Amino acid sequence: MTVSREVELSGHIIDSGMMQSCFGVIMDLGGSFEVDEFDIGRSEVEESYARLTVLADTEDELQSIVHELHQNGATPSHPVDATLEPAPGDQVVPSGFYSTTNHHTEIRHDGEWIPVKRIEMDCAVVVEKGEDDEPCAYTKVLNAIEEGELVVTGETGIRVRPPERPRNREGAFGFMQGGVSSERPSESTIAKVAEAIAETKREGGSVLAVCGPALIHSGARESLARLVREGYVDMLSAGNGFAVHDLERDLYGTSLGMNTETLDHPRKGHKHHIYTISEIIRAGSIEQAVDEGLVESGVMYECIDNDRPFVLAGSIRDDGPLPDTITDSVDAQNAIREQAHEADMVLMLSTLLHSVAVGNCLPSSTRVVCVDINPATVTQLLDRGSAQAVGMVTDIGTFVPMLVEQLLDE
Structure with a gap:
């Protein structure tokens, strides 16, 4: 005896790959399907629609299939309201709570679909009364859950919409189709990245740069500082090491003891980074070091001088x-989360640790460019699920200066 469930797909389900993915999920998990209705969109703006009956041998197998289909954008043909249960305690969610993806999500409440705000992966969804006494749904990390809050449980009444691949490749973001290759022509790809940044700025959007120390070591410091100064980078996310080596370059002309121009290692250069930390601590903060004239150049200097927030x-x-370094990991996550939700485009520049941290907070629709000399780093970051992302395997010390040239027409 088989069990069945009816699901629907809508949107640009053919050229986005959604329909193919759902068919693959059903077969990979041992199920089968029948296509009951299929209407094909016949223009670039017309959407397609498919209604499927999914079959499996047992209810458990069917539930597993439906769960995976849900993650790929399928919805039940006859939706019901989402199930809400109160949190039994602070930082405690109800059993079977719905864990979010990074895709645009809606929940059904009182017969109406409402969007989930501040979407990011691996969160709970909380529903409460908002302005004008209207229901409001938003994500919350587990450690922020408060006793009594209404949390979405199960998977009924939830609609997930993965970003659809653009139907043409025109415009600044047409090249951002996911994937990574070291075979791509770097110059042409960098030109398209520059165009995407410029378009983001023209539209009033914000660009977040996520940077690793290798950017300073490779000699790209001055180029990134210029992007901050010229307003092409609005926010910075990095670690203690990045800031230390940037400041060391200003105070001692070295990065981790090496002159990034001559590649020489001056005497006692290995102590420069710890001397730098001591000087900034003595000043009180990076901002105070800039105000006192102790620091006069670099990425952190430009952030202070041009009022660009950094984490x-x-x-x-x-x-x-x-x-200035946030040493409490939860506080650091919250600060990163605030930046991520403000960003319209993110440049992940040669750092796996901080790029993953930021990437986990981004909705899948946020445009992402990831650059690293290690292809495994780029692949791992793009695999997090963003459809509006492009990866480049190249030297960060080459990429950033070329990006500046393209943006400033030099």
């Missing part, structure tokens, strides 16, 4: 750390 998230291996 320095600490780690267990940090020296010092700098006074």
Whole structure:
């Protein structure tokens, strides 16, 4: 005896790959399906629709299939309201709570679909009365859940909409189709990244740069500082090490003891980074060091001088750390989360640790460019599920200066 469930797909389900993915899920998990209705969109703006009957041998197998289909954008043909249960305690969610994806999500409440605000992966969904006494749904990390809050449980009454692949490749973001390759022509790809940044700025959007220390070591410091100064980078997310090496370059002309122009290692250069930390601690903060004239150049200088907000998230291996570094990991996550939700485009520049941290907070529709010399880093970051992302395997010390040239027409 078989069991069945009826589901629907709608949107650009053919060229986005959604329909193919759902067919694959059903077969991979041992189920079968029948196509009951299929209407094909016959223009670039017309959407398609499919209604399927999914069959499996047992209810458990069917539930597993439906769960995966749900993650790929399928919805029940006859939706009901989402199930809400009160949180039994602070930081405690009800059993079987719905864990979010990073895709646009809606929940059904009182017979109406309402969007889930501030969407990000691996969160709970809380529903409460908002302005004008209207229901409001939003994500909340588990450690922020408060006793009594109404949390969505199960998977009924939830609609997930993965981003659809653009139907043409025109415009600045037409090239952002996911994937990564070291075979791509770097110059042409960088030109398209520059165009995407410029378009984001023209539309009033914000660009977040997520940076690793390798950017300073590779000699790209001055180029990134210029992007901050010229307004192409609105926010910065990095670690203690990035800021230390940037400041060290200003105070001592070295990065982790090496002159990034001559590649020489001056005497006692290996102590420069710890001397730098000491000087900034003595000043009180990076901002005070800039105000006192102690620091006169670099990425952190431009952030202070041009009022660009930054988050320095600490780690267990940090020296010092700098006074501005957030050493509490939960506080650092919350600060990163606020930045991520403000960003319209993110440049992930040669850092796996901080890029993953930021990536986990991004909705899948946020445009992402990931650049690293290690292809495994780029692949891992793009695999997080963003459809509006492009990866480049190249030297960050080459990429950033070329990006500046393209943006500033030099």
